[in-house]
Amino acid sequence: MEEYAREPCPWRIVDDCGGAFTMGAVGGSVFQSIKGFRNAPSGINKRFLGSLMAIKDRSPIIAGSFAIWGGMFSTIDCTLVQFRKKEDPWNSIISGAATGGILAARNGLPAMAGSALIGGILLALIEGVGIFITRFSAEQFKPPALMIDDPSQLGAPPEASSS
Amino acid sequence: MIDLRNENTDNPRIHNKNSSVINQPSISSLSPYLNYDPVYFPPSQPEFIFPEGAVKQRGRFELAFSQIGAACIIGGGIGGITGFYKGLKVTTIAGQTGKLRRTQLINHVMKHGSSIANTFGVVSVMYSGFGVLFSYARGTDDSLNTLVAATATGMLFKSTAGLKKCAVGGGIGFGIAALVCLWNSRNTFSEIRHHGMNPA
Numbered sequence: 001m002e003e004y005a006r007e008p009c010p011w012r013i014v015d016d017c018g019g020a021f022t023m024g025a026v027g028g029s030v031f032q033s034i035k036g037f038r039n040a041p042s043g044i045n046k047r048f049l050g051s052l053m054a055i056k057d058r059s060p061i062i063a064g065s066f067a068i069w070g071g072m073f074s075t076i077d078c079t080l081v082q083f084r085k086k087e088d089p090w091n092s093i094i095s096g097a098a099t100g101g102i103l104a105a106r107n108g109l110p111a112m113a114g115s116a117l118i119g120g121i122l123l124a125l126i127e128g129v130g131i132f133i134t135r136f137s138a139e140q141f142k143p144p145a146l147m148i149d150d151p152s153q154l155g156a157p158p159e160a161s162s163s
Numbered sequence: 164m165i166d167l168r169n170e171n172t173d174n175p176r177i178h179n180k181n182s183s184v185i186n187q188p189s190i191s192s193l194s195p196y197l198n199y200d201p202v203y204f205p206p207s208q209p210e211f212i213f214p215e216g217a218v219k220q221r222g223r224f225e226l227a228f229s230q231i232g233a234a235c236i237i238g239g240g241i242g243g244i245t246g247f248y249k250g251l252k253v254t255t256i257a258g259q260t261g262k263l264r265r266t267q268l269i270n271h272v273m274k275h276g277s278s279i280a281n282t283f284g285v286v287s288v289m290y291s292g293f294g295v296l297f298s299y300a301r302g303t304d305d306s307l308n309t310l311v312a313a314t315a316t317g318m319l320f321k322s323t324a325g326l327k328k329c330a331v332g333g334g335i336g337f338g339i340a341a342l343v344c345l346w347n348s349r350n351t352f353s354e355i356r357h358h359g360m361n362p363a
Contacts, residue, residue, distance in 0.1 A: 007229070014233050016232065017232035018227070018228035018229055018230065018234075018235065021231050021288065022227075025285065025288050056323055060281035060282070063281065063284060063285065063288075064280055064284065067232070067280070067284060071236065106269070
């Protein structure tokens with residue numbers, strides 16, 4: 001767990017929100033540029049123009065959705081840390097499910113349940129992959145067999161630097 | 164360095180301080196690594212860590228995500244409040260009540276909130292991107308970076324709305340950045356003015 005590499009809890013919300021927004025903006029730009037390029041009328045200039053318009057129109061919306069997801073997730077994560085007094089994979093899974101549920105709250109109860117399930121499974125996968133990566137990368141740092149030297153073999157201490 | 168020999172200094176039997184560590188039972192049972200005499204490793208150089216090459220503050224990249232997130236959240240708050248106000252006005256004029264009014268209010272809040280949050284966030288992403296780019300390219304992080312990044316942000320944000328609006332956007336960015344830079348370096352200016360009035 002890389003909890004020491006991140007901001008402490010209340011400020012983590014802002015940080016995660018910004019990170020998610022950036023991720024959404026960059027990813028949305030790439031995705032929308034391809035989509036706009038393909039959907040535009042023929043002619044290379046029109047294609048680039050369509051690409052640009054698609055980026056301008058759609059990528060802030062995608063970025064905003066990402067930011068809401070990240071901010072909500074982090075808020076619930078921090079709330080759980082506050083109440084449960086520990087940070088473990090269950091926090092992430094619960095907050096992923098809760099985020100999915102809350103953000104689908106206006107689409108009715110079945111949609112909420114589906115979104116919550118998807119959010120929970122997604123976060124469980126991410127946490128599981130993280131745990132496995134930690135396990136495997138921990139193998140290479142396993143200390144070699146302990147070899148104990150006896151410093152008494154060094155002999156008498158040097159007289160020059162004795163105080 | 165922990166000096167383990169101090170416990171035995173009042174013992175008159177041990178005059179050679181350098182040989183006493185080996186006989187301490189609590190330490191020799193732990194590990195032979197702890198059972199050494201510091202005299203074996205004389206300090207060949209002064210034991211200080213000088214803050215050479217350290218940056219005095221965090222760089223732009225470390226601050227970027229927090230800035231973007233803060234811009235998003237502030238924009239969402241402003242947009243939500245204005246959306247709520249506008250929704251109240253519109254639903255009062257349209258005479259909507261009860262469930263319909265509630266849904267319309269939520270619609271207004273969500274729509275305005277997300278649109279202003281997106282605008283703020285996009286501007287912030289552009290500014291952070293330009294700032295990081297310039298500070299990597301120039302190798303320093305100073306007021307000139309802020310000015311150029313803000314101007315470029317304004318121009319890029321309005322770049323699809325025609326040349327004139329593009330220039331206006333760049334001018335607005337430059338103006339805000341200039342104000343921020345003046346505010347940040349007000350101490351320097353006051354010192355200069357002080358020296359100018361009193362050249363002692």
